[in-house]
Amino acid sequence: xxxxxxxxxxxxxxxxxxxxxxxxxxxxxxxxxxxxxxxxxxxxxxxxxxxxxxxxxxxxxxxxxxxxxxxxxxxxxxxxxxxxxxxxxxxxxxxxxxxxxxxxxxxxxxxxxxxxxxxxxxxxxxxxxxxxxxxxxxxxxxxxxxxxxxxxxxxxxxxxxxxxxxxxxxxxxxxxxxxxxxxxxxxxxxxxxxxxxxxxxxxxxxxxxxxxxxxxxxxxxxxxxxxxxxxxxxxxxxxxxxxxxxxxxxxxxxxxxxxxxxxxxxxxxxxxxxxxxxxxxxxxxxxxxxxxxxxxxxxxxxxxxxxxxxxxxxxxxxxxxxxxxxxxxxxxxxxxxxxxxxxxxxxxxxxxxxxxxxxxxxxxxxxxxxxxxxxxxxxxxxxxxxxxxxxxxxxxxxxxxxxxxxxxxxxxxxxxxxxxxxxxxxxxxxxxxxxxxxxxxx
Numbered sequence: 351x352x353x354x355x356x357x358x359x360x361x362x363x364x365x366x367x368x369x370x371x372x373x374x375x376x377x378x379x380x381x382x383x384x385x386x387x388x389x390x391x392x393x394x395x396x397x398x399x400x401x402x403x404x405x406x407x408x409x410x411x412x413x414x415x416x417x418x419x420x421x422x423x424x425x426x427x428x429x430x431x432x433x434x435x436x437x438x439x440x441x442x443x444x445x446x447x448x449x450x451x452x453x454x455x456x457x458x459x460x461x462x463x464x465x466x467x468x469x470x471x472x473x474x475x476x477x478x479x480x481x482x483x484x485x486x487x488x489x490x491x492x493x494x495x496x497x498x499x500x501x502x503x504x505x506x507x508x509x510x511x512x513x514x515x516x517x518x519x520x521x522x523x524x525x526x527x528x529x530x531x532x533x534x535x536x537x538x539x540x541x542x543x544x545x546x547x548x549x550x551x552x553x554x555x556x557x558x559x560x561x562x563x564x565x566x567x568x569x570x571x572x573x574x575x576x577x578x579x580x581x582x583x584x585x586x587x588x589x590x591x592x593x594x595x596x597x598x599x600x601x602x603x604x605x606x607x608x609x610x611x612x613x614x615x616x617x618x619x620x621x622x623x624x625x626x627x628x629x630x631x632x633x634x635x636x637x638x639x640x641x642x643x644x645x646x647x648x649x650x651x652x653x654x655x656x657x658x659x660x661x662x663x664x665x666x667x668x669x670x671x672x673x674x675x676x677x678x679x680x681x682x683x684x685x686x687x688x689x690x691x692x693x694x695x696x697x698x699x700x701x702x703x704x705x706x707x708x709x710x711x712x713x714x715x716x717x718x719x720x721x722x723x724x725x726x727x728x729x730x731x732x733x734x735x736x737x738x739x740x741x742x743x744x745x746x747x748x749x750x751x752x753x754x755x756x757x758x759x760x761x762x763x764x765x766x767x768x769x770x771x772x773x774x775x776x777x778x779x780x781x782x783x784x785x786x787x788x789x790x791x792x
Contacts, residue, residue: 366513373400414448415518416527417508421535431538442486452478452510459506462488498579498636500539505532541641542576545631549684560686570609574599580633587629623772623785626732628681647680680730685785699788703750711747720775728770766792
């Protein structure tokens with residue numbers, strides 16, 4: 351018996367086949383010159399079967415194929431938050447971790463309509479070779495429901511077939527080849543509300559003046575200025591009882607019909623000739639987080655209602671200006687005349703105290719004919735900043751300096767902006783009063 355040895359380096363085809371089959375031949379010459387031979391057999395000296403060596407195929411699903419899914423939100427309008435229609439870009443990385451070639455690779459994701467193969471099949475054979483990685487890409491357009499939830503959660507799946515026809519499957523994970531957790535992409539939530547409060551007096555008896563027992567009718571316009579749906583929206587106003595609501599608003603949606611309120615003027619209101627007040631709107635997002643806003647005025651500098659207000663506030667922005675050029679959240683000011691005015695005086699309501707001798711003071715032409723008078727001036731918050739009995743267009747005039755009876759900082763320059771005045775004066779026919787807007791510029 352003679353012993354021979356040899357070795358063979360297996361190929362990927364052998365591993366894919368799961369075995370290597372081979373046969374040897376022995377030849378010898380007899381003394382009479384006859385050549386004899388025999389085909390090898392793995393066990394029997396009388397048989398001629400080839401030698402088959404089985405090769406391990408590591409095809410466990412958890413170890414053989416893996417898919418990693420990573421999502422990146424695209425802030426396409428550059429506003430720093432998420433909006434409906436903006437996209438999440440996904441990258442799917444599929445890797446063959448087995449020792450056999452995989453074919454019929456299919457990546458599915460129910461949320462991605464444009465899922466496409468990107469790169470990785472280096473030999474272009476359509477098979478996922480051992481340790482080879484294929485890249486797929488796709489995008490998803492986010493919805494309002496996604497933004498309301500604050501995230502989008504999704505998972506993909508990959509299938510691949512082994513050479514013996516076994517189908518391998520793996521669910522995606524955002525980081526681990528052995529994990530099966532869904533990919534969660536966080537979405538920015540910016541809750542925002544804007545409340546516009548407009549008030550108008552009603553001369554119920556039609557006598558041309560506003561009297562005790564007559565009313566101010568308030569209208570409220572609520573706008574969802576954020577990017578999340580808000581629910582159970584209500585308005586609170588310490589001055590009046592609000593009728594209407596609660597309501598829900600989608601982002602960008604506005605409601606100006608649900609909330610109303612009526613205020614009955616009393617004797618003090620008539621005496622003052624002005625009602626100043628703010629309301630607060632409150633809503634909740636899907637997570638129960640509260641969103642609020644203090645009302646802004648619903649009238650322009652002439653006291654007319656703003657049909658399409660330009661002072662809508664946006665989330666996380668306290669620098670918006672209203673049509674008067676003042677910061678938002680101005681209280682609603684309703685100025686009215688308690689008794690009929692006569693054309694005894696003329697008001698020049700622009701004051702520019704810059705020392706150029708033009709409009710340096712608040713000029714009330716004709717006021718010197720009515721020495722029994724007083725003038726009040728209020729800022730946009732209804733705080734009295736100036737009061738004077740016996741007003742005259744001289745050193746007793748308003749010059750943009752704080753001189754109110756309730757003013758904390760006396761003799762301080764007032765900031766530029768819109769103010770409100772009430773002028774009362776005695777005439778032979780009784781007490782008259784005039785109210786309006788005053789513009790202070792520097």
